[in-house]
Amino acid sequence: MTFFQSIRAWFRRKILRDRAERWNHQYAIGRWEVLKAPAEYARFDACIALLRRHAAGGRLLEIGCGEALLQRRLAPGDYQRLVGVDISAVAIGRAQAFADHRVRYLVADMQKLELDETFDAVIFTESINYVPRRHQLLRNYARFLNEGGVFIVSIYRNKRSAGIWTEIHSVAAPIDRATTTNEVGAWDCEVLRLR
Incomplete structure (x- = not known):
C-alpha cells in the first residue's frame, strides 16, 4: 500500500x-486474532448447544461470521446449509478457506442484506450490538426465517448489554438461554422468536 x-x-x-x-x-x-484463543471456545460451544436444540441439521444464516470461527466448531451434521455474512472482505477472504459445497460466504452490510433464501436459524454472534435499531433489524430479518425458525443471539456482557437485550426483547421473546463465564468475561446467548 x-x-x-x-x-x-x-x-x-x-x-x-x-x-x-x-x-x-x-x-x-x-x-480479532484474540477470538481464536481457547478462552473463546466456551462461548461458541454454548451457542452451538442451543443451535443443536433448536435448529439441528438445519439451514443457518450467520451474521457477522468473521473468519468462520463458529462454522469451524460445528460438526458436519449440525447444518445442511450455512451462509455466513460479514462486512469485512478480509475476514470473508479467510473464511472461504473453510467453505464446502454446503457453505457460502458473502461480503455484505447486515443492515442492507438481500438474500433469496430462508433459514431455520439466523445467528448473531457478537454482531448485533454493533448496529443501531436492533429491533428493526430483527423484524427485517424475520423474512429470512422459515416457519418455526429462531434467532440465536450472543452478546458480551458489559455496561451496554442490558440495554441491548431490552431492545431485542421488545420484539423477540427468549425461549432458551445459556451464559458463559471465564477469565475474559461473560457472554449471554439466547434463542428467540419474534413476538
Whole structure:
C-alpha cells in the first residue's frame, strides 16, 4: 500500500467512519486474532448447544461470521446449509478457506442484506450490538426465517448489554438461554422468536 493509499484508507475509516474499511483494517492488523484463543471456545460451544436444540441439521444464516470461527466448531451434521455474512472482505477472504459445497460466504452490510433464501436459524454472534435499531433489524430479518425458525443471539456482557437485550426483547421473546463465564468475561446467548 502506498503512502497516499494508506492516508485515503485512514480518512475513510476515521473521518468518514466507513464501517467496512474499519473492519477490514482491524482484521488486517490482527485485532480479532484474540477470538481464536481457547478462552473463546466456551462461548461458541454454548451457542452451538442451543443451535443443536433448536435448529439441528438445519439451514443457518450467520451474521457477522468473521473468519468462520463458529462454522469451524460445528460438526458436519449440525447444518445442511450455512451462509455466513460479514462486512469485512478480509475476514470473508479467510473464511472461504473453510467453505464446502454446503457453505457460502458473502461480503455484505447486515443492515442492507438481500438474500433469496430462508433459514431455520439466523445467528448473531457478537454482531448485533454493533448496529443501531436492533429491533428493526430483527423484524427485517424475520423474512429470512422459515416457519418455526429462531434467532440465536450472543452478546458480551458489559455496561451496554442490558440495554441491548431490552431492545431485542421488545420484539423477540427468549425461549432458551445459556451464559458463559471465564477469565475474559461473560457472554449471554439466547434463542428467540419474534413476538
